[in-house]
Amino acid sequence: MSKRYLITSALPYANGALHLGHLAGAYLPADIYVRYLRLLGKDVVWVCGSDEHGAAITIRAKKEGVTPQEIIDKYHELNKSTFDRLGISFDYYHRTSALLHHETSQEFFLKLYHKGGEFEEREVEQYYDEDFDQFLADRYIVGTCPKCGHEEAYGDQCENCGSDLSPIELANPRSTLSGKTPVLKKTKHWYFKLEKHEPWLRKWIEEGMLEGAPHHDPRAWKRHVVGQCLSWLDGGLQPRAITRDLPWGIPVPLPEAKGKVLYVWFDAPIGYISSTRQWGKEHGKDWELYWKDKDTTLIHFIGKDNIVFHCIVFPAMLKAHGEYNLPVNVPANQFLNFEGRKFSKSRGWGIEQHEYLEEFRDFPNKEDALRYALIRNMPENKDTDFKWDEFIDFHDKELADNLGNFVNRVVVLSNNYFGGQAPQSGISLKDALAEVRALAQALRTEIDSFNFRQAVLTLMEISSWGNTYLQDVSPWKLHKENPDDPAIRDCMYVSLQIVALLSLLCEPFIPFTAPKVRRLLGLPPIERGVLQEAFDKLEAGEPLLPVGHPIGKAELLFAKIVDRKDDSRLQIVNRQREKLQQVMAAEQPAAAAAPAKAEIQYDDFARLDLRTGVIIAAEKVPKADKLLKLTVGLGPEQRTIVSGIAQHFDPETLPGQPVVVVANLAPRKLRGIESQGMILTAENEKGELQFVSAPKGWGNGLEVK
RNA sequence: GGCGUGGUAGCUCAGCUGGUCAGAGCGCAUGAUUCAUAAUCAUGAGGUCGGCGGUUCAAGCCCGCCCCACGCUACCA
Numbered sequence: 001m002s003k004r005y006l007i008t009s010a011l012p013y014a015n016g017a018l019h020l021g022h023l024a025g026a027y028l029p030a031d032i033y034v035r036y037l038r039l040l041g042k043d044v045v046w047v048c049g050s051d052e053h054g055a056a057i058t059i060r061a062k063k064e065g066v067t068p069q070e071i072i073d074k075y076h077e078l079n080k081s082t083f084d085r086l087g088i089s090f091d092y093y094h095r096t097s098a099l100l101h102h103e104t105s106q107e108f109f110l111k112l113y114h115k116g117g118e119f120e121e122r123e124v125e126q127y128y129d130e131d132f133d134q135f136l137a138d139r140y141i142v143g144t145c146p147k148c149g150h151e152e153a154y155g156d157q158c159e160n161c162g163s164d165l166s167p168i169e170l171a172n173p174r175s176t177l178s179g180k181t182p183v184l185k186k187t188k189h190w191y192f193k194l195e196k197h198e199p200w201l202r203k204w205i206e207e208g209m210l211e212g213a214p215h216h217d218p219r220a221w222k223r224h225v226v227g228q229c230l231s232w233l234d235g236g237l238q239p240r241a242i243t244r245d246l247p248w249g250i251p252v253p254l255p256e257a258k259g260k261v262l263y264v265w266f267d268a269p270i271g272y273i274s275s276t277r278q279w280g281k282e283h284g285k286d287w288e289l290y291w292k293d294k295d296t297t298l299i300h301f302i303g304k305d306n307i308v309f310h311c312i313v314f315p316a317m318l319k320a321h322g323e324y325n326l327p328v329n330v331p332a333n334q335f336l337n338f339e340g341r342k343f344s345k346s347r348g349w350g351i352e353q354h355e356y357l358e359e360f361r362d363f364p365n366k367e368d369a370l371r372y373a374l375i376r377n378m379p380e381n382k383d384t385d386f387k388w389d390e391f392i393d394f395h396d397k398e399l400a401d402n403l404g405n406f407v408n409r410v411v412v413l414s415n416n417y418f419g420g421q422a423p424q425s426g427i428s429l430k431d432a433l434a435e436v437r438a439l440a441q442a443l444r445t446e447i448d449s450f451n452f453r454q455a456v457l458t459l460m461e462i463s464s465w466g467n468t469y470l471q472d473v474s475p476w477k478l479h480k481e482n483p484d485d486p487a488i489r490d491c492m493y494v495s496l497q498i499v500a501l502l503s504l505l506c507e508p509f510i511p512f513t514a515p516k517v518r519r520l521l522g523l524p525p526i527e528r529g530v531l532q533e534a535f536d537k538l539e540a541g542e543p544l545l546p547v548g549h550p551i552g553k554a555e556l557l558f559a560k561i562v563d564r565k566d567d568s569r570l571q572i573v574n575r576q577r578e579k580l581q582q583v584m585a586a587e588q589p590a591a592a593a594a595p596a597k598a599e600i601q602y603d604d605f606a607r608l609d610l611r612t613g614v615i616i617a618a619e620k621v622p623k624a625d626k627l628l629k630l631t632v633g634l635g636p637e638q639r640t641i642v643s644g645i646a647q648h649f650d651p652e653t654l655p656g657q658p659v660v661v662v663a664n665l666a667p668r669k670l671r672g673i674e675s676q677g678m679i680l681t682a683e684n685e686k687g688e689l690q691f692v693s694a695p696k697g698w699g700n701g702l703e704v705k
Numbered sequence: 706g707g708c709g710u711g712g713u714a715g716c717u718c719a720g721c722u723g724g725u726c727a728g729a730g731c732g733c734a735u736g737a738u739u740c741a742u743a744a745u746c747a748u749g750a751g752g753u754c755g756g757c758g759g760u761u762c763a764a765g766c767c768c769g770c771c772c773c774a775c776g777c778u779a780c781c782a
Binding site for chain 1: 706707708709710711717718719721722729730731737738739740741742743744745746747775776777778779780781782
């Protein structure tokens with residue numbers, strides 16, 4: 001058993017709010033795990049924080065006419081307080097703009113730099129803005145995409161066609177700072193030689209071996225995590241740039257690196273370290289024990305988009321540094337979808353965490369209702385779907401009908417029969433609670449192996465066991481026969497023990513409800529280590545709630561959503577469903593006016609030679625999913641045109657299809673076939689294509705103007 | 706096309722290194738019950754474990770091929 005634990009959750013990027021998928025992916029599971037460890041009295045620290053560097057933040061600031069600092073302050077505060085309100089119980093929520101983080105990152109960089117062999121320097125040509133006197137990050141350059149002609153393509157990527165670009169490829173490059181044409185200048189950057197770490201990384205991930213000794217059980221890692229890592233390793237690792245020419249970020253601590261900062265991906269994971277340092281500073285603890293001591297277990301909670309980073313890149317950095325522990329597990333979750341689609345802020349699909357809290361402000365137990373629904377559907381091994389229907393079912397049928405109702409029955413019966421005291425009983429708890437103990441034990445194992453969905457079901461099994469038990473004994477029947485029947489006292493005594501156990505076991509999952517159950521039972525608030533004590537008592541056959549212990553008055557834990565006497569809660573949920581209806585309704589009229597391209601002159605248009613044509617033959621291009629090789633008749637002439645429409649049309653149906661062709665487009669080879677033109681199509685909002693053409697039989701090779 | 710992960714009862718999903726692994730929850734049907742939030746409990750309904758081959762005494766679980774979904778990636782002149 002490990003002496004102490006260090007848990008991390010992915011640092012949220014401080015330029016936006018987080019939605020329910022984020023919560024279910026990296027924060028809620030970690031919260032369950034950490035709360036559970038605390039209940040067991042383990043020495044555990046859970047760190048997180050805002051990731052506040054990177055070009056995206058400066059660009060956003062520029063667009064909104066504010067400083068980057070204002071952006072990160074806004075979202076740091078928003079995310080931090082939202083987490084807090086949802087009961088996400090970080091030990092420390094730091095931020096990477098903090099001085100301590102800058103120092104930590106620079107120290108880390110220098111350690112690798114002075115060690116030698118980890119970095120390489122490369123001279124590259126990069127665009128430079130002479131007005132602003134600085135090199136331009138890829139994102140600071142826009143220009144015409146060489147692939148699709150989109151005029152607002154970024155230096156690293158064209159958002160129109162999705163191509164990955166290098167700034168050098170752009171036609172008409174412009175600086176987003178000055179708007180002027182940048183000049184190419186030489187600049188130097190440092191690269192982390194990731195590839196040299198490949199051999200040990202493979203052994204570490206595949207076999208769990210590190211430096212010849214067992215480090216972790218590779219079978220305990222999720223399959224998709226190992227799979228993706230090995231896939232990456234098979235693809236061969238490349239050196240990764242770790243510096244940028246940017247004014248926003250952590251300065252590279254070398255005299256020759258003026259104006260350069262650490263690339264955000266390098267400094268962000270070090271944020272875990274600096275967050276721990278800051279925590280140690282404020283709590284008088286030695287942070288290094290948590291990162292460097294062999295008896296510390298390090299676990300990263302992340303979403304699947306971060307797998308490679310946390311399983312390959314960051315471990316390589318830590319190993320290169322030499323003093324740090326490597327993660328024992330990286331239980332990455334897959335993605336949560338929302339009512340059948342991906343979360344999409346721009347399309348209004350989904351709900352953000354702070355929005356939920358706002359919309360559900362009048363919903364009792366809103367935090368636990370949400371947490372429970374997310375846990376039950378947590379994307380542990382594959383993408384899952386959040387649905388309001390299920391939200392209602394989980395809440396009403398499991399939290400209210402099963403758990404809440406059981407607690408209520410026990411409290412009410414205790415009050416009715418014994419005046420609100422735990423009754424006298426000589427029953428052997430060891431025997432009576434044998435099955436409950438086994439379930440509790442199973443729950444432990446499930447949390448230990450990061451199976452939170454199963455764990456919460458096991459929790460429900462315990463209260464379900466209690467319901468069945470009550471039904472079997474039926475103390476209300478016995479009471480009619482003989483109110484002094486000792487079986488009644490035994491039954492209620494045992495039931496009270498189960499509720500007491502539930503008050504602890506449920507805390508990691510529904511921490512807002514647990515204290516209420518404690519109060520109902522007249523038990524003290526939950527403290528670190530109480531679950532371990534409870535387990536010990538159970539093993540010894542001792543009560544968690546002794547004879548004569550005063551019980552509080554009954555109170556409902558969960559007010560059902562579907563309730564014939566009060567539909568206020570249902571209305572709150574229904575408003576969310578209506579919102580989705582509206583979003584879908586708004587999509588129908590395809591309203592979106594085409595995003596206007598820049599104005600052109602008639603001459604620009606006249607340079608196009610557009611012709612009518614007809615498809616004579618069509619076949620799939622081998623080894624390409626999207627490409628069709630078309631033979632198109634343009635009057636007397638025949639052309640070969642390769643077009644990316646294979647996913648929209650069956651080649652067999654195409655011969656005879658009239659089309660319009662850009663006839664004077666420069667030829668280009670695609671998958672080894674020369675394409676001599678381009679077919680025009682129109683795409684609707686669903687992404688479906690239709691050909692643009694004159695009516696069938698109108699004629700081929702005719703000019704279109 | 707390459708790589709990764711999935712394809713198990715109407716729905717949502719568990720099934721670890723092959724032999725009580727054919728399961729859970731919801732839904733459905735019938736019955737019991739009233740302490741409780743129209744809650745609870747019992748019983749049942751038979752899914753060829755994506756398809757086809759193969760290895761094995763024995764295969765959802767191993768191998769090969771194929772189909773489908775999702776993700777990453779290449780190709781949408």
